[in-house]
Amino acid sequence: MSRKPKLERFQENVSAKYQIYNSIFMTLPFDGISNTGALLPLFSDVCAEGYELDKNPTQIVEKFFERYVNHNKTRAEKNNLLFRFIQYIERQVVLFDAVEDAAFPIVNNMDGRGTLRNLKEEAEEKDKIDDLKEHLKRFKVRPVLTAHPTQFYPGQVLGIITDLSEAIKKDDLLTIKKLLAQLGKTPFFKKKKPTPYDEAVSLIWYLQNVFYHSASKIYDYIQKNIFDDEEVENQVIDLGFWPGGDRDGNPFVTTEITLKVADRLRNTILINYYRDIRKLKRRLTFKGVEQRLERLEHMLYNNVFYQKEDGMLSLAEFEAELKSIRNVVVSDHQSLFVTELDDVINKVKLFGYHFAMLDIRQDSRVHQGVFENIVDTMKNRGEALFSIDYANASEAEKIKVLTHIDASVEADYFDNEITNATISSIYAMKTIQERNGERGANRYIISNNQSALHVMEAFTMLRLCDWKALNVDVSPLFETVPDLQAAQAVMRTLYTNEAYAAHLKRRGNKQYIMLGFSDGTKDGGYLMANWSIFKAKEELTAISREFGIKVIFFDGRGGPPARGGGKTHQFYASLGNTIEDEEIQLTIQGQTISSNFGTLDSCQYNLEQLLSSGISNEIFSGAKPEFSEADKKTMETLASVSYDTYVAFKKHPRFLTYLERMSTLKYYAKTNIGSRPSKRSQSKEFNFSDLRAIPFVGSWSQLKQNVPGFYGVGTALEHMEKNGQFEAVEQLYKNSSFFRTLLANSMMSLTKSFFKLTAYMKDNEEFGEFWSLIFEEFNRTKRMLLQLTGYKTLMENEQAGKASIHAREKIVLPLLTIQQYALRKIHELQKDENTDEKELEVYEKMVTRSLFGNINASRNSA
Template identity: 85%
Template sequence: MSRKPKLERFKENVSAKYQIYNSIFMTLPFDGISNTGVLLPLFSEICEKGYALDKNPSEIVKKFFERYVEKDKTEAEKIDLLFRFIQYIERQVVLFDAVEDASFAIVNNMDGRGTLRNIKEEAEEKHKLEALKTYLKRFKIRPVLTAHPTQFYPGQVLGIITDLAEAIEKDDLLAIKKLLAQLGKTPFFKKEKPTPYDEAVSLIWYLENVFYHSASKIYNYIQQNIFKDEEIDNQVIDLGFWPGGDRDGNPFVTTEITLKVAERLRSTILLNYYRDIRKLKRRLTFDGVEKRLARLERMLYDNVYLRKEEGMLSLTAFEEELKAIKAVIVEKHQSLFSAEIEDLINKVKLFGYHFAMLDIRQDSRVHAGVFENIVDVMKSKGNSLFLEEYAKATPEEKVEMLTNISEVIQPEYFNEEITHSTVSSIYAMKTIQERNGERGANRYIISNNQSAVHVMEAFTMLRLCNWQQPAVDVSPLFETVPDLQAAQAVMRTLYENEAYAAHLKRRGMKQYIMLGFSDGTKDGGYLMANWSIFKAKEELTAISREYGIKVIFFDGRGGPPARGGGKTHQFYASLGNTVEDEEIQLTVQGQTISSNFGTLESCQYNLEQLLSSGISNEIFSSAKAEFSQESKETMEKLATVSYDTYVAFKKHPMFLPYLERMSTLKYYAKTNIGSRPSKRSKSKEFNFSDLRAIPFVGSWSQLKQNVPGFYGVGTALEHMEKNGEFDQVVNLYKNSAFFRTLLENSMMSLTKSFFKLTAYMKENEEFGGFWTIIFEEYERTKRMLLKLTGYQELMENQKAGKASIHAREKIVLPLLTIQQYALRKIQELQKDPNANEEELKTFEKMVTRSLFGNINASRNSA
């Protein structure tokens, strides 16, 4: 490990290498025209100089054509050149990703702060090894992979990134050149939307090739070095999975797809075990074990390749057989290769026959309609579920009515498609548990959960599906600020309900509660969303402890700070002891999967950071309580002012028109990157509540105005300054790791903003005033954050991270210029009654194509 500072390691191993390989890439005539690679650096230079001189994107593109493109070129040829630039820039982003992946272990200290080795050494030094062992016997992390579309790379491009990273690591110039040429020829643009099954298959690639090895390596280290080979009755790392199970707003997820995804997860883990058994067979060639291994090999081969079920051992029997083989090796063969067989035993413990735990999720509004339909259909069959009319009952009466119910329903009872699919999805969970084990699908999440009725309806539907004692955890998802505020009262009602309390007892007195960041940020602004979640966690921890229930929080963190992401491990290490910390569970999606878990090194490093954040919060944290009363009051004031500021901004008459007409929002649906529709309802009307968080946040990102990550923060800080209360904010910043982490993430959003790109909008008659409001809040937030932190520049304490952001921003600046140029052309053409329809379509295609590279370049936002 180099002793040089992280920034120096980044410059030498990422920046310098990228420049070398990019110069090779630029000489490759992959589009049959050699001058694209020559002209792009010139265009980049014109962009940088142009913005420095306050030129707008149209002026910059015009100047470039005047200076470097022959006068006799037609408009069509010029447009063609801009499309080729887009192609090159997309691939430059891929190249940068590959160089960064290849250098991960050099730039990040794999034995440094937050790694398991570091944690173990700190525990030994502070005489806390026993406390660490006790904690690891019950503590778990569960990253949950979701297919939410923030990643534009098709599967084949992900494969090229992996191969490129390997070739760069070995400095294999010939292989690098070939792979760059392959990259140039490989299409990025998806002509058809992926199905939920396609999304699942692309994410299972990470499970099979990365998590399988990294998670088991961590588990082996814990067992061998912390527990000294003593058996641990805890997986420590679970993996969660949403594609194929997440029905919320996705009409394309069917029961057939859910079952197909579960089967693919099962066959993939069996295939991985089969490969490992084959390797073991080459080593364990001894009497008493050779034939036993051959039998396991045949069993797995028959199941994976021939789909033969007979002879398939149960999971328990499979694990016992591996342990028996290990016992023979230890007793009769001097423990030769026992570590290798132990590795496989640990993998079977971690991944079972399910590989990852498939969650089922549906919106409470859908459940409400489905439940009323169930009541009506059963009534028409002469089998009334309730004596009174359910639809007219009060919430309290509904909870009471739902408590005692013992009927059985079948999917075929229902003609209504949504009812049929909701009921059959529950029967699918039972089938998956029979095939893959209980951990295969044992959680039902209710999004947009606002009341105890919503939980009880889902719980009742489980019981109605011939499952009186469901082996399923019912998890409400509280998303918006009002929902978070009501969460404590909702859970009290449930904990006091006899049927639900009995269910919790059977489930080990554990209650899973999901808290969603993205819609919270979209609705309530950055500070209030995060503070509301923290307060809700404190309240839910207190009430759960009151009833003897262990609450386990599951965070919809996503990736970019604007969606509640940011430096994840810092966030969890900052929560203090008033928030239950039995497990850390969070969603990981899109470019955050490839950036944080895309290679063996980055996956191991980030899983260890996540583990250590829980450990340091519990074992090494000296703080008795994270927030003093004064700190809470300060935080409350800041959040309230920030919230009021954001809500007023959201209600501005230009808010929706600006997003609709000046941003790329409506182009997200055309990118074919995800199976879900880009908004919740089918209406043509542009409605804020229908907007999904990802296109919402992404549109601000494309404008380089990362509003959801900072808007309201500056005004809140300035309010305290003007009221003579800034010292309280300074104390909060000094004493609260939680607050510091929030502001660091906000700084990242500011660092990725670039208002010169859209400065032309301030002259716009309709939107000029609105653009100015955003820009002034950006300037205000930047000024106040620098004052509070004492920094001279944003992200001063994260120099390597900032260098990575700047390198990526430099790559995509020409891309954003082309995008804005095309948007301006569209606006001109839409005003012209004689506009050419084909020309309009061309520029719309240009905007859509330019979305890809910019989003992929934002991968370092987790």
């Protein structure tokens, strides 16, 4: 580990190397236009120069054509060159990713702050090693991989990034050159949408090649270095999985796909065990061991490749056999290669026959219709579930009859497609548990949960599926600000319900509650969303402790700060003792998977950071609340002012039309990046409530305005300043690491904004005033954050992170320029009654194609 400052390590190992390899890449001959590689740097210079002179994207592109492109070239030929630029820039982003991945262990201190080694040393120094052990016996981290469409790289490109990173680590110039040539010829654009199964297969690659090794390495370290080889009953790291089980707004997830994904997960983990057993067999060639390993090898081989269940041991038997072999190695063979054997035993303990826990998720609005259909259908069959008119009963009456229901249904009772699919998905969970074990699928999540009735209806559907000893946890997902505020009352109703309380008792008195950052921010703005979630966690912790329930929070986080991303481990380290933290569970989405968990080094480092944040909050924080009453009052005021500001902005008459006409929002659906639709309802009408958080946040990001990450923050801080309360804000900033982390992530959003790109909009007759409103709030927030932190520039304390952002922004500036140029052309053509539809199609394609590199370049947002 170099002792040079982090920024210097970044510049030497990322920036400098990227320049070298990029210069090689730019000379490779793989396109139909000569000199594309030579022309792109010139175009980049024209872009930078043009924005400095306050030129708009059209003027910049036309200036470039005038200066460097033959005047005899047709418009089609010029557009073709722009498409070639897009292709080159996409690949430059890939190259930068690969260089940054290769340098990860050099730029980041793998034994430094937040790592397990550092945690152990701190515990020993403070005489808290026993406390650390006790905590590790029950503390868990569960990253849940989701296929939400924020990752634009197809699988083959991810493979090239991996191989390129390895070649760069070795400075293998010949291989690098070949891989760059391969990259140049590999298509990025997906001609058709992936199915949910395709998405699952893509993410299982990370489980198989990265998490399998990194998670077990961490577990091995804990067992050997913290517990001195004593067996640790707790898994410490669980893996979760959503593709194939997440039905929320995705009509393409079927029961067949759910079962197929569960089979794929099982098959993949067995393949990994098979490979490890083969490796062990080459080392444990001893009497009383070799033949037993051979039997396990054949058992796994027959199951994986011939689908033969005969002779397949149960998970408990498999683990017992491995431990029995270990006893022989220890007693008869001087513990030779026992470390390698322990690693396999630990993997079996971590991943079972399921590999990752497949969650099932559906929207409460769907459940409501399904449940009413169940009631009507059963009544028509002469098997009425209730004596009351359910559809017209009050919520209290409905909960009362749901509490005492005793009946069962089958999927084929129902002709209604959604009802049939919902009931089938529950029966699928039973099937998965029988095959993969209970951990294979044991959580049902209710999106858009607004009431106790929403939980009780889902809970009742599970019970109706002939599942008396219910081995499933029911998890409400509270997302919007009003839902978060109502969460405590919802849980009180459930905790006092006799049927639900009895169910919780059978499940060890644990209640999983999911909280959604993405829709919270979309609904209430950045500060209010984060503060509402913090308060909801405090209230839900208090109510759960009151009833003797251990609440476990599951955070639906996206990649960018606007969707709950940013420096997530800092959030968990800043919670204080008023929030339950026995487990950290969070979604890992899209480019966050490849950027934070895409390599063995980055995966191990970031898993350790999450583990460390939860543990240090409990062991080293001094068990004090994160907020004093005075600080809480200040935070409340800031969140309230910010919320009012954001809601007023959202209600602006130009808000929806600006997004629809001036951003890339409607082009997300054309990118074929994800299986699910870009909005929840299929209506053609543009409706804010139907809009998913990903295209919403992504559209602001493509505009380089990043509104969801800062809007309202500046006004709130300025409000305190004008009212002579800025000293209270300074005190809050000094006292609260939660608040400091919030503002640091907001600063990241500001750093990634570039208003010169869209400055031409201020002169637009329809949208000029609206654009200026955003720009004013950007400047206000920047000014107030610098004043509060005492920094001279944004992200002054994170120079390496800032350098990474600036390097990426420089790469994609020409891409953003092309995108805005194309959008302006579309607006022009749409005003012309004699528009050439084919020409319009070309520019729309240009906008869609330019989405890819811009999103991928933002991978350092998490």
